[in-house]
Amino acid sequence: MSAPISPPTTERARRLRTKLKDAALGYAFLLPALVVFGVFAYYPLYRLVYYATHEQSRFRNRPPQWVGTEQLVDTLRSQDFIQGLTHSGLYMIYTVPLGLFLGVVLAVSTHRRLKGIKIFQTIFSSTVASSVAVASVVFYTLVNPEIGYFKDVAWLDLSNPSSALFAVSLSSVWQNLGLTFIVVLAALQAVPDEMIEAATLDGYGAVRRFFRITVPLISPALLFLAIVLVVVALQAYAQIEILTQGGPAGSTETLLFKIADPRGVRSLGERGSLSLGLFVLTAAVAGLQYSIMAKRVTYGD
Amino acid sequence: MATELDHTSDGTAGSGADTGSGARDAPQRPSGDALRAVLSNLGTYLILTLLSIVILFPIYMLILRALSSPLRYIAAGQPLYPVDVQWDVFANAFTQANLGRSLWLSFIVTMVIVLAQLLTSTLAAYAFAFLEFPGKTLMFVVVIGTLLLPIEVTLIANVEIIRSLGFLNSTQGLTLPFLATALGVFLIRQGFLGIPRDLRDASELDGYGHMRFLFRVAVPMTKPLIGSFVVISFLGAWNQYVWPRFATTEDEWQTVQVALRTISSENPDQLNLGFAAAIIAALPLLALLIFFQRQIVRGLTAGAVKG
Numbered sequence: 001m002s003a004p005i006s007p008p009t010t011e012r013a014r015r016l017r018t019k020l021k022d023a024a025l026g027y028a029f030l031l032p033a034l035v036v037f038g039v040f041a042y043y044p045l046y047r048l049v050y051y052a053t054h055e056q057s058r059f060r061n062r063p064p065q066w067v068g069t070e071q072l073v074d075t076l077r078s079q080d081f082i083q084g085l086t087h088s089g090l091y092m093i094y095t096v097p098l099g100l101f102l103g104v105v106l107a108v109s110t111h112r113r114l115k116g117i118k119i120f121q122t123i124f125s126s127t128v129a130s131s132v133a134v135a136s137v138v139f140y141t142l143v144n145p146e147i148g149y150f151k152d153v154a155w156l157d158l159s160n161p162s163s164a165l166f167a168v169s170l171s172s173v174w175q176n177l178g179l180t181f182i183v184v185l186a187a188l189q190a191v192p193d194e195m196i197e198a199a200t201l202d203g204y205g206a207v208r209r210f211f212r213i214t215v216p217l218i219s220p221a222l223l224f225l226a227i228v229l230v231v232v233a234l235q236a237y238a239q240i241e242i243l244t245q246g247g248p249a250g251s252t253e254t255l256l257f258k259i260a261d262p263r264g265v266r267s268l269g270e271r272g273s274l275s276l277g278l279f280v281l282t283a284a285v286a287g288l289q290y291s292i293m294a295k296r297v298t299y300g301d
Numbered sequence: 302m303a304t305e306l307d308h309t310s311d312g313t314a315g316s317g318a319d320t321g322s323g324a325r326d327a328p329q330r331p332s333g334d335a336l337r338a339v340l341s342n343l344g345t346y347l348i349l350t351l352l353s354i355v356i357l358f359p360i361y362m363l364i365l366r367a368l369s370s371p372l373r374y375i376a377a378g379q380p381l382y383p384v385d386v387q388w389d390v391f392a393n394a395f396t397q398a399n400l401g402r403s404l405w406l407s408f409i410v411t412m413v414i415v416l417a418q419l420l421t422s423t424l425a426a427y428a429f430a431f432l433e434f435p436g437k438t439l440m441f442v443v444v445i446g447t448l449l450l451p452i453e454v455t456l457i458a459n460v461e462i463i464r465s466l467g468f469l470n471s472t473q474g475l476t477l478p479f480l481a482t483a484l485g486v487f488l489i490r491q492g493f494l495g496i497p498r499d500l501r502d503a504s505e506l507d508g509y510g511h512m513r514f515l516f517r518v519a520v521p522m523t524k525p526l527i528g529s530f531v532v533i534s535f536l537g538a539w540n541q542y543v544w545p546r547f548a549t550t551e552d553e554w555q556t557v558q559v560a561l562r563t564i565s566s567e568n569p570d571q572l573n574l575g576f577a578a579a580i581i582a583a584l585p586l587l588a589l590l591i592f593f594q595r596q597i598v599r600g601l602t603a604g605a606v607k608g
Binding site for chain 2: 019022023025026027029030032033034036037039040041042043044045047048051105106109110112114117120123124125126127128129130131132133134136137138139140141142146147149174177179182183186187221231234235237238241242243245256259260268271272275278279282283286287289
């Protein structure tokens with residue numbers, strides 16, 4: 001190339017030109033994604049704030065009235081929000097520990113060299129193919145109060161307010177088994193054999209080996225899964241609509257169910273306020289998720 | 302992995318009993334060890350089989366209920382075997398429940414979302430990995446910030462936006478909010494960052510511009526990761542429920558997942574159609590799971606996926 005011969009000024013000009021071109025290209029490459037994010041993520045957030053701070057006529061015949069934070073505060077203090085929050089929280093309590101536990105049990109029981117183990121691994125990961133809606137229909141055959149196979153089992157009774165949410169949550173546990181199994185098994189397979197062998201030579205029994213060596217090494221995967229399951233629980237909707245429609249007596253109305261409001265009983269202002277509540281919860285979880293993702297990246301896969 | 306498997310099944314005299322397949326050389330060794338190995342294997346198989354039954358039982362019930370005549374099955378006392386099997390239930394699901402249209406719509410929507418996400422994510426990832434421009438950090442924060450704004454949070458505002466754009470009940474309405482995803486940008490950028498800087502410098506000397514470098518070098522080198530992203534993007538798009546549920550008001554614009562909700566309002570004697578529809582809705586993903594197991598595992602381990 002001719003660069004070394006040309007005078008320094010043109011060299012600098014050339015570099016500047018490349019720099020400008022790179023910057024322009026950078027923005028051009030970002031533009032499509034930024035437009036989507038702007039219109040369908042950030043602008044909606046602004047609209048939610050608008051809904052929350054304006055009183056909307058339910059029938060859209062009057063212009064919205066600015067009410068400041070009054071509506072937001074009222075909604076977030078209401079029995080409705082507290083109830084939704086409680087149900088979403090219970091949904092997490094029902095699904096996250098049980099899901100993690102079962103995922104570990106399945107993964108540990110297939111993490112060994114045995115003939116035909118692949119068949120069991122495929123069976124255990126099979127629920128990955130099931131969507132929330134499919135899992136809900138599957139559980140319809142099990143817990144529906146009229147035709148479900150387990151309709152007479154008291155602790156799975158969908159028509160009883162004290163057991164309905166738990167029965168619904170089992171569909172999530174089942175549906176997410178494939179995911180938890182796959183992630184935990186991958187983590188187990190990444191544990192170096194030498195470490196297990198060394199611990200065996202040191203006289204560690206199987207139980208001690210598991211809790212002292214294996215669990216610490218797979219803990220990043222477990223933490224990652226815990227967060228994914230928490231997010232899934234926060235976003236539970238289809239299983240509720242398909243299995244209980246929020247009933248009986250509102251006992252399965254989670255936060256998102258109240259926001260989505262399929263029967264249209266809440267105003268846009270209330271739903272906007274509830275959405276901001278969900279936003280704060282999501283932000284807290286996503287913050288945690290990001291810090292974990294960043295750490296995983298540092299260590300590589 | 303494969304060689305290790307071979308080794309254990311050969312069961313050489315040294316370690317057969319410990320690794321757990323001592324059956325073949327049982328006569329030569331102290332019978333206590335071999336017996337214990339066989340019993341422990343049997344125990345493992347027993348546990349694995351029990352766990353499999355628990356996991357597969359719900360699926361079995363779905364198939365059973367889809368095949369059985371709904372009313373006769375209940376009249377027979379809900380047994381564990383099908384009653385009055387009707388194989389034409391799957392064909393009927395297509396014609397009566399308009400499942401064909403829903404499946405086609407789901408397929409189109411999924412394809413648009415996957416291809417668009419692939420394109421927007423790859424371009425944005427390239428900008429972050431290989432280009433210098435002012436405000437880069439801020440832009441990255443803007444992208445990552447959307448992780449705080451999943452569709453569930455922005456649902457009601459997005460429905461109003463799509464309504465005001467006149468896109469309720471349309472392919473545009475079903476796809477627009479998902480044409481870009483922070484997860485894709487993040488994953489593919491991570492792959493690009495793994496490409497040695499020297500390679501970019503060398504290809505620059507060869508006269509490669511950014512476009513050529515992107516499509517001839519960067520993308521091919523990141524294929525496994527991009528493949529994983531495509532698979533989990535497909536999973537997410539196909540399985541979506543909340544958005545298509547509220548971005549549509551007419552039955553003919555229901556994706557297959559949303560169509561499944563009609564089960565709760567179906568006549569009791571038509572329930573088998575709904576159960577059959579659920580089986581059909583899961584089949585594409587089952588195929589995906591079988592053929593792209595590696596990509597799914599890598600994709601699921603690399604990032605969160607919503608079901």
